[in-house]
Amino acid sequence: MTGRFVRVLAAVALVGAPVGTAAPAAAVTPPPVDNRMLPPQGPAAPRHPTAQSETCDAAPVVQTRPRDDRPDLRAAWVRTRGAGQIVAVIDTGVARHRLLPHLVPGGDYVADGDGTEDCDGHGTIVAGIIGAASDPSDGFSGIAPDAxxxxxxxxxxxxxxxxxxxxxxxxxxxxxxxxxxxxADQGATVINISSVACLGVADTLDDRALGAALAYAVDVRNAVVVAAAGNVGGRGTCPSQNPPPDPAAPAQPDWDGVEVVASPSWYDDYVLTVGSVDADGAPSAFSLAGPWVDVAAPGEAVTSLAATGEGLVDTMPGPGQPAPISGTSYAAPVVAGIAALIRAAAPALTARQVMHRIESTARRPASGWNPLVGHGVVDVLAAVRGIGAPAPAGAQRSPAPSPARVADGRPGRFALTGAAACAVLAVSALLLPRRRSRRHTEAVPDDRGPGGAEFGAAR
Structure with a gap:
């Protein structure tokens, strides 16, 4: 699906009207963070009048069935199940479900709800991957079931x-x-964004409000932000794939060769970007490559929670027959769940230290890094091994001071979605000097020992 919109979203793939003019080829990076662009504090509400225009999706509910045992995850649960952590799912809403006993409303920017309605089904699937409670009848569970x-x-x-x-x-x-x-203001320790703004570099976008919000979440409120890399091909497409790595420098992020930009992922100083792999750990054909990709996780043939009823789903409605649930949208919440486990086990770690730990304990590709899987496929057991006792349930972090306001600007208006396969927003690259990532400055030692198991997909 394609369309041209100034402000409203398109569902799976959106190619919106470009803003600005083409710029000469150069390294592409996001604009410098402008703290004056930070949205004001206040209750969630639509900025303009809205009305429901289509009936809500109802994917076929699958019969519950025994799932493959996941010894790595179960071993990690001996140390931590995510208690005391708040994982924000910014998406199409999260429906109330028997396997989401710890769901709380966070607000609604679409209508007059409280965030616990999901007409599209996407946000509930994402939430189930992160934090569904263990179901003894079929073995289904999220990564951090106590979060x-x-x-x-x-x-x-x-x-x-x-x-x-x-x-x-x-x-x-x-x-x-x-x-x-x-x-961030509601105390989220982890924020999952499975929506991707995606367009070619010949256009420009002022997304400084988003950059300011990400910087506020990470550096002021100490939240880990996890984002999907984006999808190429089929439904939910970015316009094209980025080039493969330069053979002369295979392990070096190539910001000069970027042809397709993804936001919020390109704010690499603040976002842990997740690509998708299949059950064997091979990069998914649809996963958008880029110098901002940090790690990868399983994102194919996913089973998760239905937004209607109390069951599970493994397909999403679409043109023709329902399609299997696959996309980087569903790889990101695997990593968000792991971040919640780490934060529960080691509450003293900063957001950047948690991000670094996930990267440094991943199963690295032969090159050490590549633009499809970043530092490798996440390893839940290695990530939580040896990092202290779990935080008590209900643990709270001290309030952080308000950020300084130091610059001026006006936010751009573009369409965005978190629906189906990995929704895509039309955005483009501002061609500005590249900033060096600061994540390594708060690195923690990689104490990964032998015997770490690669985390498997939730099927």
Whole structure:
């Protein structure tokens, strides 16, 4: 699906009207963080009148069945199950479900709900991967079953703006930025963003409000932000794939050769970006490559929670027959769940230290890094091994001071979605000097020992 919109989202693949003019070829990086662009604190609400325009999706519910045992995850649960952590799911909302006993409302930027309605089904699938409670009847569980899920509805393809802008869908960069700040202010220790803004580098986008919100979440509120890399081909497409690594420097991120930009992923100083792999650990054909990709996780043939009823789903509605649930949208919450486990086991670690630990304990590719899987496929047992006792349930972090405001600017308006396969927003690259990642400055030692097991997909 493609469309041209100034403000409202398109569901799976969106190619929106470009803003700005083409720029000469150069290294592409996000604009410097402008703290004056930080959205103001306040309750969640749509910025414009909206109305539901389509019936809610209802994917076929699968019969519950025994799942493959995951000894690595079960071994990690001896140390931590994510208690005391709040994982914000900024998405299409998170429906109440028998396997989400720790779901709390976080706000609604689409309609007048509280974040616990999900007409698209996407956000509930994401939340189930992160924090579904263990179900003895079939073995289903999320990665961090004792974590609290903070449901925030930021986008939906089943609603439309009614004040004359036209188009289908609700949600944009401004509402995503506001949702990131709201999640951080509500105490989220981990924030999952399975929405991707994606377009070629010949266009420009002012997404400084999102950059400011990400910096606030990480450096002021000490939250780990995890984002999907984006999808190429099929439904939910980025326009094309980025080039393979330079044979002369195979392990070096190539910002000069980028042809397709993904936001928020390109804010690499603040975001842990996740690509997708199949059950054997091979990069998924649809996973967008880029110099900002940090790690990878299973994102194919996923089973998770149904947004309607109390069962499980393994397909999503679409044109023709329902499609298997696959996409980097579903790889990201695997990593968000692991981040919650780490934070519960080692609450003294900063957000950047948690991000570094996930990277440094991943199963590295032969090159040491590559633009499809980053530092490698995440390893849940290695990530939690040897990092202290779990935090008590309900542990709280000290409030952080408000950020300084140091610059000026005006946020751009673009479409954004978190629906189906990995939703894509039309954005482009501002061609600016590349900033050096600061994540390594708070690195913690990699104490990974022998016997770490690669984390397997939730099927």
């Amino acid at each position: 609290t899920i903070l449901g925030i509805r930021q986008s939906s393809m089943k609603f439309r703006v009614t004040d004359g802008y036209g188009g289908s869908g609700v949600g944009d960069v401004e509402s995503l930025a506001a949702a990131v700040r709201a999640a």
